[in-house]
Amino acid sequence: MSWDRLEIGLSHERAVADKIRSLGYAVEQFGQGLLKQNVREALKETESLIRWLPDLAVLVVESKLVVLVDAKGCIKGNQNTPNHSLEMRALMAANITSLPVWYVCSEFKALSAASVIEDGPDRACCQGCWKLFLTGDPTKLPRKCPEHDRLNRRGSGTPWLLISKQRCRPLEKVFPPLIDARAS
Numbered sequence: 089m090s091w092d093r094l095e096i097g098l099s100h101e102r103a104v105a106d107k108i109r110s111l112g113y114a115v116e117q118f119g120q121g122l123l124k125q126n127v128r129e130a131l132k133e134t135e136s137l138i139r140w141l142p143d144l145a146v147l148v149v150e151s152k153l154v155v156l157v158d159a160k161g162c163i164k165g166n167q168n169t170p171n172h173s174l175e176m177r178a179l180m181a182a183n184i185t186s187l188p189v190w191y192v193c194s195e196f197k198a199l200s201a202a203s204v205i206e207d208g209p210d211r212a213c214c215q216g217c218w219k220l221f222l223t224g225d226p227t228k229l230p231r232k233c234p235e236h237d238r239l240n241r242r243g244s245g246t247p248w249l250l251i252s253k254q255r256c257r258p259l260e261k262v263f264p265p266l267i268d269a270r271a272s
């Protein structure tokens with residue numbers, strides 16, 4: 089990931105965290121953001137699912153429920169794309185947390201990881217990778233999709249999914265405002 093993309097990712101993560109806080113929830117950093125840089129660097133050499141854990145933990149104080157949130161960029165160039173793109177490993181990482189995980193894009197639309205697993209993606213890099221994903225065994229998923237080179241695709245080739253944003257819900261439906269708007 090280039091420095092620019094990292095910066096955009098971080099500013100989006102901050103925007104999502106601020107938005108959820110403004111609705112009255114406690115938001116803490118989660119995932120790789122908790123690790124020191126030297127550990128993050130070392131993890132890059134591994135296929136550990138820790139690398140793909142969501143960015144944020146949201147505490148619903150009253151019910152003591154913890155929900156994880158992954159801030160997803162959804163702008164390519166200057167254009168909003170009609171789909172969420174998601175790495176299969178991120179979805180696997182979400183699944184092993186056994187907590188509700190929501191992907192939130194820069195338009196503050198939310199998609200649940202469970203719904204992607206249950207209903208399937210709108211498109212996958214290839215059917216082969218999706219079948220391997222469904223085994224639930226991260227070691228079976230190839231580092232690079234076998235179709236990547238054959239189809240001359242750009243990028244790292246890590247197996248991916250596309251999910252239509254029409255399947256997303258407004259963030260306020262997932263995190264109903266706990267703060268009286270008039271009071272803020």
Ligand SMILES: [Zn+2]
Pocket residue numbers: 212213214215216217218233234235247248
């Ligand atoms: Zn594939």
